[in-house]
Amino acid sequence: MTRPLHAYVHFPWCLEKCPYCDFVSYKTPREAIDHDGYADAILRELDARREAFEGHQLASIFFGGGTPSLWEPRAMGSVIRALLQAFPSARADVEITSEANPTSLDEARAASLVEAGINRLSVGVQSLADERLRLLGRLHDVPMAMRALSGAIATGARVSADLIFGLPGQPPEEAAEHAARLVDLGLDHLSAYALTIEQGTRFGELARRGKLPLAEDDAICDAFLAIEATLEARGLEHYEVSNYARPGQPSRHNLGYWHGAPYLGLGAAAVGFFRTAGGGLRYRNTIDAAGYVTGTRSLARGVPRAGDGVTQEAEPLDRETLLRERLMLGLRLAEGLDLDEAARDLDIARAEAWSRPRRRSMELLMKSGGLAVEGARLRIPRARRLSTDGIAARLF
Template sequence: MKNNPAFTATSQVTSEQDGLAVYVHWPFCESKCPYCDFNSHVRESVDHARWRRALLAELAYEAALTPGKPVVSIFFGGGTPSLMEPATVAAIIDEVARLWPMTSNVEITLEANPGSVEAAKFKGFAEAGVNRVSLGVQALDDAALKLLGRRHDLSEALAALELATNTFGRVSFDLIYARPGHTVDSWGAELRRALAYGTDHLSLYQLTIEPQTRFAELYRRGTLMLPDEETQADLYQLTQEMTASAGLPLYEISNHARVGSESRHNLVYWRYGDYVGIGPGAHGRRNATATQRRKKPEAWLEAVETSGHGMEDELALPSDMRADEALVMGLRLVEGIDRARFKVRTGMALDDAIDPQAARRMAELGLIEMTPSLLRATPEGLMVLNSLLGELARA
C-alpha cells in the first residue's frame, strides 16, 4: 500500500477541540439483522410520548454535569432512529439547545434505514433540525441485501437515497463488503456505482463475524464462508484507491469523506473528546468518567421514571485507562494522534503510554510514523491495526 493516495491526500481536519457531542440511542428495529450485535430490539409497539419524556429527563441529568460546554454535534443512533416520531427528534434537539450552548455549525445526524423512511417523515426530521442523514443501505445488490437480512430491496434503497439528497444538506450511506462470494471485480463495480451518487461521505465496513449473532452461528457451522484473507486485503486496497480517486479519501479506518465533510460527531470519539450518551445501553465519556446506561429498554425506561436517569455504571477513569482508550481510538484516524491533545485529554504523555521498543520496531517496519507532534499508523499499519495496537500498548 505504499504511496496510497488515500493516505497522502487526506489533510488534518479541524473541529472545536473542547466541544461536547450528544448521542441519543433509539433501541428499536423492525427486525434484527443476522450480523448485528448492537443494542437493538424488536417490539410490537412503542409509547413514543413516554420515551420522549424519558430521553428529555436524561438530557437534563447530563447537562447538570457538563454545564456550559458547547455542543458540536447531536447523533441519533440505534437501533433504527428513523422509526422515531419527528416530534420526538424535534423535542430532543430543542432541549439540547436549551440546556447547552450550541456551536453555529452544529452537526445533527440521524441514522435511517431505507425501508423505514418516507417523504413526509424526512421533511419532519429536516424541520426538526436534522442536517445530516446516514443511510444504512449496506449493499447495492438484492441478493446481498437478502443475505444480510435487510428488509429493504435495492429499489427502496435508491429511492431513499434520492429522497435524502433532496432533503438534507449532508448525506452518508453505509456499505458492507468482503461479503460471502465478494470478489475484487464485483466489489469494484458496486463501489463504482456507490461513488456515482456523489454523497460527501461513505462508511465502508468489512463484514466481521460478531459473537452472539446469527452469522456467528452460521460461520461456526461452516455454512457462511467469507473471502480469504488475501482477497479481503485486496478488497480493502481497492476501496482506498477508488475512494481517493473519487475525492473521498480515507480519514478513519472505515470512513471516507470529501475534505471538510468528515463526521464531526465521530471525530469527537476518535479524538477522545467528551460526549454524553443517553438511551438504553448508551455509553459516554465526560469529565474523565465512563458512563453506561441500562441496556434493556424496559429496565432503562423504568429507571429513568424512578430516578431521573437510566445509569447502570459511572466509573472514574485513571490516567492510564484514558491513555489506553485514546490510543485505540486515535490510531483509527489517518491524521493520527496529536501529542499535545493526548496529554491534555489523558494526563499522560503519549510516549509514556506506548511500549518504546515496540514503537521503534513498528516504525522500522513502516507501520507507524512518529514525529515531535504526532503518532499515526501508515497505510500498511492501518491494514493490521488490531495487531499493531496489541504491540504498542503497554501491558
C-alpha cells in the same frame, strides 16, 4: 477553553434483527413503539445528567440505534430542542445526524426529519446487490435503497451511506463498484465496513457450527484496497479506517470519539463519557428499554451511578487508560495523533507518555513499517491501516 461535547441518543428498536448485528436493538413493529414516551424519558435523563457536562459546547448530536428513522420526527424534534436548550452555547453549526434505514426513509420522511432539526442523514444501504442484501437479512432491496438515498439528498441535508464488504463470494471489484455508484449519487460521506462475525448474533452461531461461508482474509483486504482506490480517485479522503469523506465533510460526531472528546449518552443502552479530576468516567445505561423509561422517572440529578435505575455500569478510568484509548482511537485516523498534545490534555507527564517500553515498541514498529513518527505525531502508514488495532495495542 470550552471543551466540545457530543451527544448520542440511542433508539433501540428495528423492524427486524439483522443476523450480523450486535447493537442493542429489538425487533418491534413501528406502531408498538411509544414514540413520545421514549422521548419524554430521554428528556428526563437529560435533565438529570446535564450538570455532569456543564461548561461544554455542544458540537454534535447523533441519533443511532436501532433504527432512529422509525421514530416520529415530532418526538425526535423535541429531543433536539431540549438538547439545544440545555447547552445554549452550542455551536451555530451543530451537526445533527440520524441513522436511517431504507425501510423507513422516503422523501417525505426525510423532509420531516430535516424539519425536526436533522441536518445529516446516514443511510444503512449495505449493498447494491439484492442477493447480498438477502444474505445480510435486510428488509430492503436495491430500488428501496436508491429511493431512500434520493429522498435524503433532495432535502439538501448532508448524506452518508453505510456499505458492508468482504461478503462471501463477493469479488473486490463489486464492492468498489457499489462504493462508486453510491458516491456518484452525490453523497459527501461513505462508511465501508468489513463484515465481522460477532458472538451472540445469528451469524456468530452459524459460523460456530461451520454453517456460514466466510470470505478469505486476502479477499477482504483486496476489497478494502479496491474501495480506497475507487473513492480516492473520486476525490474522497480516506480519513479513518472505515470512513471516507469529501474535503471538509467528515462526521464531526465520530471525529469527537476518535479525538477522545466527552460524549453525553442518552437512552437505553447508550454509553457516555466525561472527564473527572482522576481521569474520566464512562457509563453504560441499561439495555432494558422499558426499564430505562421507568428508571428515568425517579432518576436523581448528578453523576451517573450504577444502580441509579438507569445506569447499568459506571467505570472510572485513570489517565493512563485514557491515553491508551487515545492511541487506539487516534491511530484509526489518517492524521494519526499527537502524543504530546494528548498527554498535555490528559495531564500526563511527557516522560510517562513517551515511556521507555512505549518508545521501544515504536522503534520496532517503525522498522517493520507499521508506524510513522514525525515529531510527536504518530500515524499508521496506509499499507498497514487494516492492522490498526493490533499496531495500536503494541503501544500500550
